[in-house]
Amino acid sequence: GAVVSQHPSRVICKSGTSVKIECRSLDFQATTMFWYRQFPKQSLMLMATSNEGSKATYEQGVEKDKFLINHASLTLSTLTVTSAHPEDSSFYICSATGTSGAPGTQYFGPGTRLTVL
Amino acid sequence: GNSVTQMEGPVTLSEEAFLTINCTYTATGYPSLFWYVQYPGEGLQLLLKATKADDKGSNKGFEATYRKETTSFHLEKGSVQVSDSAVYFCALSDRGTGNQFYFGTGTSLTVIP
Numbered sequence: 001g002a003v004v005s006q007h008p009s010r011v012i013c014k015s016g017t018s019v020k021i022e023c024r025s026l027d028f029q030a031t032t033m034f035w036y037r038q039f040p041k042q043s044l045m046l047m048a049t050s051n052e053g054s055k056a057t058y059e060q061g062v063e064k065d066k067f068l069i070n071h072a073s074l075t076l077s078t079l080t081v082t083s084a085h086p087e088d089s090s091f092y093i094c095s096a097t098g099t100s101g102a103p104g105t106q107y108f109g110p111g112t113r114l115t116v117l
Numbered sequence: 118g119n120s121v122t123q124m125e126g127p128v129t130l131s132e133e134a135f136l137t138i139n140c141t142y143t144a145t146g147y148p149s150l151f152w153y154v155q156y157p158g159e160g161l162q163l164l165l166k167a168t169k170a171d172d173k174g175s176n177k178g179f180e181a182t183y184r185k186e187t188t189s190f191h192l193e194k195g196s197v198q199v200s201d202s203a204v205y206f207c208a209l210s211d212r213g214t215g216n217q218f219y220f221g222t223g224t225s226l227t228v229i230p
Binding site: 004006095106111 | 149151153158159160161162163166206210217218220221222223225
């Protein structure tokens with residue numbers, strides 16, 4: 001149980017285009033989902049926290065207009081990188097907490113590697 | 118505030134060697150502590166956790182004990198295998214901050230045959 005999937009696993013896009021990444025909880029209801037960014041050989045940086053049906057809470061320094069997060073249902077959250085630029089290239093990882101496992105435990109998706117040319 | 122300090126790597130060990138990866142934390146409340154493992158090109162997988170002082174988390178031969186007196190949660194394994202090669206992250210979750218996670222910087226482990 002407690003499986004989180006991400007789609008796509010890898011995406012390459014041209015500079016200026018927008019990219020949408022999906023995060024799904026497959027076997028539990030995710031009341032809260034988190035989006036992280038990971039740079040090579042570094043730890044995870046929390047970008048935002050989203051609760052189902054409400055606006056996401058962004059961490060300081062993260063542009064909410066650039067990284068649009070939608071958590072429309074208890075099993076799906078999306079991250080849209082708008083007008084992507086090469087500096088947005090990174091590994092994006094989502095996680096979820098909810099009705100599965102111990103309270104507060106986050107279950108992570110496999111990540112999405114974004115490359116902006 | 119909350120933070121996690123983790124032993125810097127990279128760590129290279131021979132197969133069957135003993136592993137210790139140090140992790141210490143600071144927290145304002147009563148955190149839960151976690152170790153996550155990240156294999157190359159993949160996301161993070163929960164390895165083990167402990168939710169209160171003196172708890173021991175264990176999984177796949179790894180174990181870590183929540184030591185409140187030393188604010189530590191060191192990861193150990195008695196005999197590592199090549200398949201244990203990965204990056205290991207120590208993390209804490211504090212109910213006082215809405216279960217937000219705080220990660221260490223990660224320790225890369227390479228086990229050679």
